Amino acid sequence: MKTVVLHDYFETPDGGGRLSCDLAAGLGADLAYGFLSPGHPFFKGPEAVPEASRIDLGVRCDTPGLRQLRLALAFLRRSSFVSNYETAIYSGSYAPLAVRNPALHNILYCHTPPRFLYDQREHFLSLIAPWQRPLLLALTGWLKSRYEAAVTAMNTVLANSGNVQRRIRSFLGHLVDSAPQVLNAEIVYPPCHTGRYAWLGQDGYYLSLARLDALKRVEMVVEAFARMPDKRLVVASTGPELAKIQLRARGLNTISIIGPVGETRLRELLGRCVATVYVPVDEDFGLTPVESMAAGKPVIGVAEGGLLETVLHGETGTLLPPAFGVQDLIQAVRDMTPGRARAMREPCRTRAQLFDITRFLERMTDVAGR
Numbered sequence: 566m567k568t569v570v571l572h573d574y575f576e577t578p579d580g581g582g583r584l585s586c587d588l589a590a591g592l593g594a595d596l597a598y599g600f601l602s603p604g605h606p607f608f609k610g611p612e613a614v615p616e617a618s619r620i621d622l623g624v625r626c627d628t629p630g631l632r633q634l635r636l637a638l639a640f641l642r643r644s645s646f647v648s649n650y651e652t653a654i655y656s657g658s659y660a661p662l663a664v665r666n667p668a669l670h671n672i673l674y675c676h677t678p679p680r681f682l683y684d685q686r687e688h689f690l691s692l693i694a695p696w697q698r699p700l701l702l703a704l705t706g707w708l709k710s711r712y713e714a715a716v717t718a719m720n721t722v723l724a725n726s727g728n729v730q731r732r733i734r735s736f737l738g739h740l741v742d743s744a745p746q747v748l749n750a751e752i753v754y755p756p757c758h759t760g761r762y763a764w765l766g767q768d769g770y771y772l773s774l775a776r777l778d779a780l781k782r783v784e785m786v787v788e789a790f791a792r793m794p795d796k797r798l799v800v801a802s803t804g805p806e807l808a809k810i811q812l813r814a815r816g817l818n819t820i821s822i823i824g825p826v827g828e829t830r831l832r833e834l835l836g837r838c839v840a841t842v843y844v845p846v847d848e849d850f851g852l853t854p855v856e857s858m859a860a861g862k863p864v865i866g867v868a869e870g871g872l873l874e875t876v877l878h879g880e881t882g883t884l885l886p887p888a889f890g891v892q893d894l895i896q897a898v899r900d901m902t903p904g905r906a907r908a909m910r911e912p913c914r915t916r917a918q919l920f921d922i923t924r925f926l927e928r929m930t931d932v933a934g935r
Contacts, residue, residue, distance in 0.1 A: 568594035568933060569650045569668070573636060573657030574625070575601045575608070577776075577803075578825065580852045581676045582607055584725075584755050585656045588674075589614045591926040592933065597646070599636045599659065600625035606827055620646060629693060630701055637662055637708055652933050658682075658708075661715040672932060673719040675750065677729050677849040678736045682709045688780075713737065717744040721932060724750045726850040726871045753932070754874075756925035757855045759917050764861035764910055765836030767903050770797040770821075771865075772838040774831070774853045777804030781845045787813050789894040790820055796898060798842075801826050801834055835860040840901045844885065844894070848872060854882070855920045858913035863906050865897050875920070881913045 572585035575598055586607045589596040597620035607613065624639040626632040636659040644663035647653050653668035655661040658679040664671050681689040682705050690698050716722065717740055724730035730750050737747045771790070775781035783800065787810050790798040800810070800822045807822075814820040826834065835841070841857040841864050848870035855875055857864050864882035866872040867889060878884040883897045 567650045568592050568652040568654065569597055569620070569647060570594050570654045571597045571640070571644075571647070571656065571660040571663055573659045574599035575605050577602075578606050579776075580755060580850070581656055583852070584674070584676075586614055587756050587758075587922060587925070588654060588656075588929060589618070591922070592930065594618070594652075594654070595620060595650075597644070597660075597663075598622065599639055630697065630704060633659070633708065634704060637711065641665060641711070654929075654933065655715075655719075658712065661719070662711055664715045664718045667718060670721070670933070670935070671719045672721045672723065673716060674723045674725070674753070675729055675733060676725050678732055679708075679712060681705065682712065683732075683736045685780075713740060716740060716747065719744070719746060721935070722746045722750040723753045723932065725753065725755050726874055727752055728847070728871050728874065729849050751932070753925065753928045754920050755850055755852055755855075756922040757852060757859055757917060757920045759859040759914075759921045762832055762856060762859035762861075762917075763836050764914075765833065767839050767906070768837040769903075770799045770838055771898060771901075772834055772841045772857075772862075773798065773800045773843070774802055774841065775843055775845060776802055777806040777810055779806060784810055784813070785891055785894060786842050786844065787820060789891050789898065791817055792891070793895060793898065794819060797821075799823060799834060799838070801831065832860070835862060838862055839903050840865055840882070840906050842866075842894075842898070843872070844889070845870065851875065855917055858882075859917035861910040861913050863901060863909040863913055865894070865901055875916070877912070877916060881909055881916045 570585050570589040575582050595618045596614045599622050622639045622643055624635045626635045640659050640662040645666050647663050647666045650668040652670045654672045656674050733750045740747050773786050775783050777783050798820045803824050811822055840862055843853050844867040850871035854864040858881050864876045866876050866884050868884035869887040876882045885893050
């Protein structure tokens, strides 16, 4: 069966990109994308999708708005190759537009309906200059109609979590007359290579791996540790709030902002921390908690979004209420002592096995073969 996986683009080591690479490699499929940043970690090593199996549309653009338009147009107009495949699996916000050149079996693996088109539109508008907002509104209106047409053309819709399944029904439920697959979206959880992670000890620090943007609430995490001079925090990520977070951590030798790291270093950091801290707003799924548990490390998280489906409160971590404050976070860190974290080691490992790569590939092989 000839299969192609299409993903928006590969710029940073994000969860959707990792899943697309795992899926292409696991199914022996080709991989198509809008652009690929040089030296991207997902394309290094013997397990990476070989260059001969990649289709690069080459539309990299760093200008907000123009990037989205160029990606959408590339998948709309330069994707005739899709019709050469028996099965096409689409991942992202722009890649699904390529379904206008359909394969025999078209599968949408939905990480989330694009939230900048739906419930978070106002948030994204607030991030740009006022004079740019009418242009972005026009672009999002144009893109929304094409995204919904693409969903309608899919044979199968998959959701990466129950949380996203509910969003699909909420945001796209009006399409049900022409696209009953919207209400029948199956849940297939993203994969974790659990065998690559191990408990390596406890070096006394807590770890944050979330992207540095407002919706990940890393600023609150840093604020909490700034008020705990006896606790250490390592932040291994980057994002638009980097400068603000660096400013708050300046002069504090207990908070280290080390930026994004490679896979080997990431697994070492996870293996040696006391626990991870991951408190995003309504996360789609969130692979970081699963990777943390695979290393035997509990998660200090929040009781909303995908974390409700991965972290077991009191068994594999602590889930704060959605409206938590900095003081609540401080108390959760203090309660997650090294001894309590060690007691959660085996339950964490057991829980992570539910999301292992082998289960994911079995489910996707079954869906692709229907």
